[in-house]
Every structure is written in C-alpha cells, then in structure tokens.
Amino acid sequence: MDSGAAVIVRAEQARRAAWRPDAWVVGALVLAALLALLVLNPVLRLLASSITDAKDGSWTLANYATAFSRSRYVQAFWTSMQLGAAVTAICVVLAVPLAWFVSRTDLPARGTIRMLVLSSFVMPPYLGAVGWILLAGPNSGWLNVIVRGATGMEGALFDIYSFGGLAFVIALYTFPFMFLFTSGALDVVSSEMEDAANILGAGTLRTATRITLPLVLPALLAGGIITFLETISLVGTPALIALPARINVITTQLTQFFAPPIRAEVAAAYTMPLLGVTVALYALQQRLLRRKGFVTLGGKGGERRVIALGPWRWVAFGYAAFILSLALLLPSIVLAQAAFAKAWGRGFSLENLTLSNFHYLLFQNAGARGSIVNSFAYSSAAATIALVLAIGIAYVASRRLVRFSPALGILAMTPFVIPGIVLAIAFYGAYAPPPFSLYGTGLILILAFTTRFLPIAYSSTGASLRSINPEMEDAVRILGGGRGTAIRRVLAPLMKRSLVGAWLLVFIPASRELSTAMFLYGPSTRPMSIMLLDLSEEGNFEHLAALGFLMLIATFAVVALGMRLVGRDFMLRREQRA
Amino acid sequence: MITRRTALAGAAALPATWAATPALADVAALEAAARKEGSLTWYTSHTDGEFAQAAASAFMAQYPGIKVVHIRTTAQVAYQRLLQDLKNGIANCDVFSSTDLGHDEALRIEGKFARYMPENAAALRPEYRGLDPADTYFATLSELVVLIHNTTKVKAADSPKNWPDLLNPRWRNQIAIGHPAYSGTVGTWVVAMRKLYGWSYFERLEKNRPLIGRSVNDAVSTLNSGERIVGMSTAGISQLTALRGNPVGLDFPTEGAVQIVSPSAIMANAPHPNAARLFMEWLMGPAHARLSAEAGRRPVRMDDAALTGTAAGGIPADAKVLRLSTAEIVKGIPEVIEQWRDTFGG
Numbered sequence: 001m002d003s004g005a006a007v008i009v010r011a012e013q014a015r016r017a018a019w020r021p022d023a024w025v026v027g028a029l030v031l032a033a034l035l036a037l038l039v040l041n042p043v044l045r046l047l048a049s050s051i052t053d054a055k056d057g058s059w060t061l062a063n064y065a066t067a068f069s070r071s072r073y074v075q076a077f078w079t080s081m082q083l084g085a086a087v088t089a090i091c092v093v094l095a096v097p098l099a100w101f102v103s104r105t106d107l108p109a110r111g112t113i114r115m116l117v118l119s120s121f122v123m124p125p126y127l128g129a130v131g132w133i134l135l136a137g138p139n140s141g142w143l144n145v146i147v148r149g150a151t152g153m154e155g156a157l158f159d160i161y162s163f164g165g166l167a168f169v170i171a172l173y174t175f176p177f178m179f180l181f182t183s184g185a186l187d188v189v190s191s192e193m194e195d196a197a198n199i200l201g202a203g204t205l206r207t208a209t210r211i212t213l214p215l216v217l218p219a220l221l222a223g224g225i226i227t228f229l230e231t232i233s234l235v236g237t238p239a240l241i242a243l244p245a246r247i248n249v250i251t252t253q254l255t256q257f258f259a260p261p262i263r264a265e266v267a268a269a270y271t272m273p274l275l276g277v278t279v280a281l282y283a284l285q286q287r288l289l290r291r292k293g294f295v296t297l298g299g300k301g302g303e304r305r306v307i308a309l310g311p312w313r314w315v316a317f318g319y320a321a322f323i324l325s326l327a328l329l330l331p332s333i334v335l336a337q338a339a340f341a342k343a344w345g346r347g348f349s350l351e352n353l354t355l356s357n358f359h360y361l362l363f364q365n366a367g368a369r370g371s372i373v374n375s376f377a378y379s380s381a382a383a384t385i386a387l388v389l390a391i392g393i394a395y396v397a398s399r400r401l402v403r404f405s406p407a408l409g410i411l412a413m414t415p416f417v418i419p420g421i422v423l424a425i426a427f428y429g430a431y432a433p434p435p436f437s438l439y440g441t442g443l444i445l446i447l448a449f450t451t452r453f454l455p456i457a458y459s460s461t462g463a464s465l466r467s468i469n470p471e472m473e474d475a476v477r478i479l480g481g482g483r484g485t486a487i488r489r490v491l492a493p494l495m496k497r498s499l500v501g502a503w504l505l506v507f508i509p510a511s512r513e514l515s516t517a518m519f520l521y522g523p524s525t526r527p528m529s530i531m532l533l534d535l536s537e538e539g540n541f542e543h544l545a546a547l548g549f550l551m552l553i554a555t556f557a558v559v560a561l562g563m564r565l566v567g568r569d570f571m572l573r574r575e576q577r578a
Numbered sequence: 579m580i581t582r583r584t585a586l587a588g589a590a591a592l593p594a595t596w597a598a599t600p601a602l603a604d605v606a607a608l609e610a611a612a613r614k615e616g617s618l619t620w621y622t623s624h625t626d627g628e629f630a631q632a633a634a635s636a637f638m639a640q641y642p643g644i645k646v647v648h649i650r651t652t653a654q655v656a657y658q659r660l661l662q663d664l665k666n667g668i669a670n671c672d673v674f675s676s677t678d679l680g681h682d683e684a685l686r687i688e689g690k691f692a693r694y695m696p697e698n699a700a701a702l703r704p705e706y707r708g709l710d711p712a713d714t715y716f717a718t719l720s721e722l723v724v725l726i727h728n729t730t731k732v733k734a735a736d737s738p739k740n741w742p743d744l745l746n747p748r749w750r751n752q753i754a755i756g757h758p759a760y761s762g763t764v765g766t767w768v769v770a771m772r773k774l775y776g777w778s779y780f781e782r783l784e785k786n787r788p789l790i791g792r793s794v795n796d797a798v799s800t801l802n803s804g805e806r807i808v809g810m811s812t813a814g815i816s817q818l819t820a821l822r823g824n825p826v827g828l829d830f831p832t833e834g835a836v837q838i839v840s841p842s843a844i845m846a847n848a849p850h851p852n853a854a855r856l857f858m859e860w861l862m863g864p865a866h867a868r869l870s871a872e873a874g875r876r877p878v879r880m881d882d883a884a885l886t887g888t889a890a891g892g893i894p895a896d897a898k899v900l901r902l903s904t905a906e907i908v909k910g911i912p913e914v915i916e917q918w919r920d921t922f923g924g
Contacts, residue, residue, distance in 0.1 A: 072919060072920065137803075137805045138751065138805075139751070139752070139804060139805050139806065139807075140804035140805040239792075243790065243791075243792065244789050244790050246922050246923045246924040247923070248919075248923060252924065256759070256919075258658060259654060259658055260654070260657055260661050261661075262658070262661055262662060343824055344803055345803035345805070360628070364631055364635070365627070366631075366634075366647065367647075367650075434667065437667065437668075439663075439666040439668055440663065440666070440670060519662075522659075522670060523619055523621070523647065523649045523659070523670050523671070534627075534649075534650070534651055534655075535627065536792075537651060537655070537760065537791075537792045537793045537796065538626055538627060538792075538793045538795040538799060539792075539795065539796035539797075539798075539799035539800055540626075540795075540799050541799065543627075
C-alpha cells in the first residue's frame with residue numbers, strides 16, 4: 001500500500017473515531033442526570049406538591065390559601081423578612097469595616113484576625129445562641145449579672161429573648177459570609193483609584209467610603225443576599241430564642257405545618273414565596289449593578305498598598321477584638337463553664353465542677369454517641385460525593401466537552417440560593433415516600449447535604465481547574481494517553497491540595513447542618529445538630545453545652561488536620577468569586 | 579368516658595384479647611422470643627431524658643441481650659415523628675409512650691396499635707384501669723403538675739400557692755412555663771386551667787410575660803439557673819432536681835395539682851413485637867414502678883402503695899388532685915394549642 005492511501009485510510013478512521021459517542025458525552029449525561037435528581041427533581045416536586053390536593057391529587061391553589069390563611073402565618077413570613085433585613089444590616093456594620101481593615105490597612109495581627117473570623121464559621125449558630133442565652137438571659141445571664149453588680153441598676157440591660165437579641169445573635173454567626181465576600185473583593189482592588197482620590201485631596205476615610213467601598217458593591221450585594229437567605233432559613237436559633245421570646249418566624253411556622261396533621265403540601269406552598277424572594281433579591285442586585293461599570297475588579301493587575309492608619313490602627317484592632325470576643329471568646333467561655341458545671345447558674349467554683357455531663361453524653365446516652373458517629377459519617381460521605389460530582393462538572397464545564405456544559409454549572413450552583421429548610425422540605429417530598437422510600441435512612445441525609453453544599457465544592461474545584469492550562473492535558477493526549485490518564489496523572493496531582501481543601505469546606509458545614517436535616521432524619525439517623533435540638537427541649541444547658549463542646553473539639557481537630565495538609569489558608573478560598 | 583358503644587366493643591373484644599394473652603408461664607417464652615429479636619425502639623415523652631435513659635438501662639440490665647433504643651422528645655414531637663414514619667410506610671417504633679391521651683386515641687381509632695393485654699394490667703390501681711376500653715394502650719406512668727419556685731430567690735411564704743397566684747404582677751418577667759404545642763403534659767395542664775378559670779387565665783398570664791420553653795421539664799431547668807423564679811412543672815422532675823441539691827421548691831396548688839396519666843402502647847407494625855410486649859410488661863411491672871416512685875412520680879400499681887413518699891417530700895395525703903377525662907383531653911389539646919398561639923404569638 002502506498003503511503004498516500006494509508007493517510008487517507010487513517011484520516012477516514014480518525015473521522016469515524018470522532019463520530020463514536022465520546023465516553024465524556026456519556027459521562028456528562030450521567031452527571032446531568034445526577035444533578036437533575038439532586039437539584040431539579042426536588043424543587044419541581046416541591047412546586048408540584050404546592051399545587052396538588054393532598055387527598056385526591058388534583059390541581060389546586062387551596063394550599064396557598066391555607067398557608068396564608070391566618071394573619072399569624074403571614075406575620076411569621078413578614079417577621080422573617082424583617083429579621084433578614086436587620087441581620088444583614090448588622091452584618092454590614094460588623095463585617096465591612098473589619099474586611100477593609102484586614103484587607104487594606106496595617107491593622108495589627110490581621111492574619112490572625114482573618115483566621116479567627118473564619119473560625120466563627122466552625123461555631124454552629126445554634127451553639128452560639130446557647131452561649132448567648134447564658135450571657136444575656138435577662139435575669140441570670142452573666143453580662144446582666146455583671147452589669148447589675150457593677151452599677152447597682154435593676155432589671156436587665158440585655159435581653160436575648162427579644163427581636164433585637166435574636167437578630168444580634170444570628171448576625172454574630174453570619175457576618176463571616178459578609179466578611180469573606182467583602183475582603184475577597186477588597187483583596188483585588190488596586191490602589192490606583194485610591195491614589196487618585198488622595199491626590200485630589202480626599203482623606204483615608206473619604207476615599208474608603210466614596211471610592212473603595214463602591215468598587216466592591218457587587219461583592220457587598222452578593223454577601224448581603226447570602227446573609228439574608230441564611231438568616232431566614234435558620235431553624236436552631238429561632239427554636240432556642242424566638243420561641244421563648246414568643247416571636248414566630250418562617251421556620252417555626254414551617255415546623256408547625258409539619259405538626260400533626262402533617263401538611264407537607266401547605267409547607268411547600270408556604271416556601272414558594274421564599275424562592276420568589278430569592279429571585280427578587282437577585283433581580284434587585286442586577287438592577288443596582290446594571291448602570292455601573294466595575295471593570296477595575298477584573299484582574300489582579302495594579303498595585304495594592306497597605307494603608308497606614310497611624311494611631312487609629314489600635315482603634316481598628318480594638319473593634320476587631322470586640323467583635324471576635326462577642327462571636328467567639330465570650331460564648332466559648334460560658335459554654336465551657338456550663339459543660340463542666342453541675343448547674344451553670346451556680347457560677348465558676350470548684351465545687352460546681354464536674355465531668356458528669358460528658359460522662360452522661362458519652363457513656364449513658366446512647367443517642368448522643370450515635371449522633372456524633374452519624375454526623376461524621378454523613379458529612380464525610382456528602383463531602384466525598386459532592387467533590388466527585390464537582391470535579392466531573394467542573395471538568396466538563398471548563399473544557400467545554402459538551403454543548404450543555406454551562407447548564408451543568410448553573411445547576412450545580414443553584415442550591416446556593418435555595419434556603420436549607422426549603423431544600424429539606426423539597427427532599428422530603430421527593431424522596432421520603434415510595435418509590436424512593438428514603439425517609440429515615442442515612443442516604444437521604446447524605447444526598448441532601450451533598451446537594452446543599454455542592455456549590456461550595458463546585459466553585460472551589462472549578463476555580464482551581466480553570467487555573468490549570470489545558471495544554472498539559474493536551475500534551476498527554478498527543479503522547480497517546482486518554483483523558484482518564486490525563487486526569488489521573490496530571491490534573492489530580494496538581495489539584496490535590498485544593499481538593500482536600502474543598503472536601504473540608506463541605507465537611508465542616510455539613511457536620512453541623514441543622515436546617516437541611518429537619519424533616520429528613522429518622523430515629524437511628526439523628527445527626528448531632530438534631531440531637532442538640534432534642535436535648536435543648538428540656539432546657540438542660542449543661543448537657544447541651546457539653547455536646548456542643550464535643551462538637552467543637554471534633555471540628556477543630558478536622559480543621560487542624562486540614563491546615564496541616566493544605567496550609568492554614570484553606571478556608572480563604574471559599575466563594576471568593578461568587 | 580365510657581359510652582355504651584365503646585363498652586360493648588370492649589366487652590366484645592375482651593375474650594379475643596385474653597385468648598391472645600400469654601399465660602404466666604409464657605413470660606419465659608416471651609423473653610426467649612424477644613431475645614431473638616434482640617432490640618426494640620421506644621419513642622417516649624413520659625419523662626425527662628435522664629429518666630428515660632435510666633429506665634432503658636434498667637430494662638437492659640434485667641434482660642441482657644435485648645437493647646432498648648429510646649428516643650426522648652416532647653409528646654408532640656414524638657407524635658409528629660411517629661406519623662411521619664407511618665405516612666412513609668416505615669416501621670421503626672415498637673413502643674410509643676405519650677403524655678397526650680389524644681395521640682393514643684387517634685392512633686387506636688386508626689388501628690395503628692397492636693392489641694396486647696399485659697399480664698401486669700391486673701396490678702393497676704383501679705383509677706388507672708380501663709383507660710382504653712379497647713385495651714390497646716395502658717397507663718404506665720402518672721405525674722402531678724404543681725407550682726414551683728426557686729428557693730434562694732423566693733421565700734417559702736411568698737411562693738405562689740394556687741394557680742391564679744401566677745397572675746400577680748409581682749411575677750412579671752419571672753415565670754417559666756412549657757409549651758402546649760410541644761409537651762403533652764403542658765397541653766393537659768392548659769386544658770385544666772381553661773376548665774377552671776376560662777381562657778382569660780392565659781390572657782392575663784401573657785401580661786406577666788412568662789418565658790416559654792418547650793418541655794414541661796424546661797421550666798425546672800430555667801428555675802434552677804435563676805433565669806426565672808416561679809413556674810409550673812411536674813412534681814417528679816422538681817423533687818428529683820431538689821433532691822440533687824438544687825434550689826427548687828414546690829407547692830401543691832390549693833385548687834388542685836393537675837394529674838397527668840401517661841399511656842404506652844405497642845405499635846401494630848412493631849418490627850420487634852415480642853420485645854415490645856416484654857418491654858410493655860416491664861413498664862407496667864414492679865421494677866419500673868419502683869424506679870418511677872424513687873424519681874418522685876405517682877405509682878400506677880397497687881403494690882406500690884408502700885413506695886408513695888419515698889421521693890423527696892413525697893406527695894401530701896391531702897393534696898387536691900384534678901383529673902380530666904380522656905374526652906376532655908382529646909378535644910381540648912388541639913383547641914388550646916391554637917388559642918395559645920393566638921394569645922402568646924409563638
């Protein structure tokens with residue numbers, strides 16, 4: 001055979017080979033199907049259930065009528081909106097100056113402060129709430145006792161059981177979102193504009209408020225929206241504080257719809273406006289950003305200089321220390337006291353010291369021990385599944401292997417904007433009953449956690465994939481290796497560190513997730529968060545604090561391990577782009 | 579309340595139930611069958627978590643090899659979980675112990691309970707017999723709801739002595755109570771108060787801004803911490819807490835402590851029916867009665883007479899007791915939950 005014919009034959013073979021269904025298209029379709037199961041199906045089932053008559057299965061709007069039939073139900077919805085707005089406002093006050101100090105100024109110990117702010121993420125909001133009940137209970141809260149002792153005043157300076165108290169405590173554990181978004185954006189704003197303002201005579205404060213902050217408006221809005229959505233879907237803090245304070249919010253109202261007779265379809269109808277609120281918030285964000293240009297945020301170009309605050313740096317330091325003591329230090333102290341106390345109200349004394357709370361939880365209460373095991377098993381399974389899915393989707397999306405790859409990316413990010421409690425009800429409707437019959441199994445919790453935190457896994461793996469030039473994989477393929485080889489031998493080693501980081505970023509919030517676990521756990525699948533809620537019913541803060549203490553120690557051990565493996569800044573990669 | 583119809587149904591059911599009841603000699607056989615099943619799941623809201631744990635442990639000590647998985651929550655939460663199980667076709671719970679008789683009535687009518695006449699039912703005190711004419715659920719515990727106060731902050735002479743004393747403005751921001759939408763005990767108490775004083779009792783109580791927990795035990799914890807100084811709870815948990823050296827005192831209200839009769843039943847779909855029966859026998863047997871009495875609870879068995887008063891303080895012989903009928907509770911609790919939410923807003 002002459003060489004010309006051989007070339008033609010080979011070209012023909014190559015053409016045919018190209019027509020063979022690519023294994024990656026099949027893979028992408030599998031991914032799409034999985035995403036449909038995890039994200040699309042529950043949400044569509046939720047929508048369907050909200051317009052279905054539970055008795056005869058016909059279409060109806062009666063569920064919506066029932067869901068908003070009483071002024072109490074409407075009031076709860078409205079209260080949650082106000083709460084969301086109040087918490088977002090407090091978070092702006094707490095987080096934005098702090099982010100500016102940490103990112104742009106010569107604030108002392110800013111590395112440590114950044115780390116401590118992120119550690120607030122490790123403290124579950126409901127545990128912080130327990131701490132704050134001990135601190136600011138109107139009669140016996142430590143802060144009130146101290147104030148009364150020091151000033152001789154009567155009554156209570158702080159009342160945790162109030163709307164303000166509720167908003168304050170929630171804000172203390174959601175402001176890290178705002179901080180992350182803002183500091184992430186401030187980190188890449190170059191100093192040129194600020195220099196221009198300075199040259200034109202503006203001082204540091206004026207420059208910061210008129211130039212720098214408006215430049216990071218997109219990040220501020222994104223952080224604000226996430227703060228708002230997180231706030232309205234919290235379950236634990238309202239159960240601990242809103243209920244005794246006699247404030248009804250969306251999540252307490254939803255649990256009422258799940259009280260006998262269970263009206264999951266009314267709950268579904270009640271949550272639909274929440275998705276509407278989400279859409280409205282993002283529309284508002286688009287409107288606010290549309291007429292403005294933010295091109296300076298585009299690249300990492302430009303020079304960034306640290307702004308010298310002079311003596312003011314110590315004021316800034318005081319502000320940071322103040323916020324961190326409120327969020328971490330004070331609650332940790334009182335939680336530790338209660339965890340080791342016979343009765344927390346008796347104060348700090350040797351005779352009040354005991355290990356019996358831990359003994360009870362670890363050796364007597366089988367439920368508590370089981371819940372610790374459950375939490376760790378489910379959250380590591382969820383982290384692993386989320387990571388595998390995220391890598392697949394990110395790879396398909398970043399290398400544009402199939403036409404519908406952008407849709408995959410959007411689906412993977414969708415759970416980010418679905419409040420956890422809505423996801424829980426959607427999963428309950430889609431997978432609890434037959435044919436799936438997953439209610440009470442560990443699997444339904446694992447899948448719900450996977451879905452809830454898939455956006456975190458996807459955005460962090462996606463970012464690191466995009467930073468790797470496809471040329472290296474192409475080199476492998478030119479040398480005869482398949483895509484699989486390229487991924488195994490080139491990408492995986494390059495991404496190892498960031499994959500471990502992404503795994504931890506899913507594991508940590510999953511291990512303490514409460515909203516998503518509501519309605520999905522069974523008697524043998526209670527995670528720690530539900531166990532804590534069950535213990536809290538009796539108001540036994542000693543046991544509660546001890547379980548929380550165990551939870552924090554376990555999580556910090558995992559974080560420490562993560563820092564050893566991937567460096568202490570792994571939490572910083574979270575969501576900086578969103 | 580026994581109507582003609584239920585009486586007839588009960589009479590008709592009796593021979594069949596008795597036929598299915600194992601004779602005395604069969605307890606050994608029951609134990610062997612239970613051991614084969616190896617475990618049982620117990621949803622309970624009868625007591626606080628610690629006591630539930632102690633009861634489970636005592637059973638396991640008596641019958642090694644049969645594990646009790648117990649889930650202690652408030653009654654409404656336990657009921658909600660049970661209904662969710664049933665709705666999704668899950669058989670999880672073997673023995674169900676509520677403090678809201680309405681749950682037992684509803685489940686019995688729906689045919690969700692197994693019929694089993696425990697041998698120990700014969701030892702029940704007369705006033706606890708025939709709780710369910712159809713013999714599916716039986717009284718396994720009784721409690722009294724009383725007034726409590728923090729002894730370091732309230733002098734014995736000043737403590738509320740009767741229910742309306744809680745309405746005194748001096749207790750504004752100082753009262754701790756539970757929530758009827760969670761606790762069956764609190765629900766029953768609210769129905770009793772409504773019967774005695776009308777709903778205006780709670781409208782006036784609301785003016786005193788009580789701290790509303792969930793479980794009836796919550797009030798004791800709140801009192802113990804000093805966050806509130808007067809309130810209501812069960813005599814059992816209050817006396818037990820006091821016995822441990824905590825500053826909790828109690829008063830039996832002059833117009834009557836509210837009696838809670840808490841039933842237990844075996845689920846029709848119980849995955850471990852024999853273990854469930856054995857556990858039911860145990861709940862109604864002398865060991866559980868002794869344990870309950872030691873923790874300040876009212877005995878439901880005749881042979882516990884001697885045990886009355888073993889707990890700290892005991893129950894005064896002349897204490898007035900209010901007991902509602904099953905019908906009053908069944909009808910009342912759902913009503914007062916709605917009224918409560920309208921008045922207290924949460």
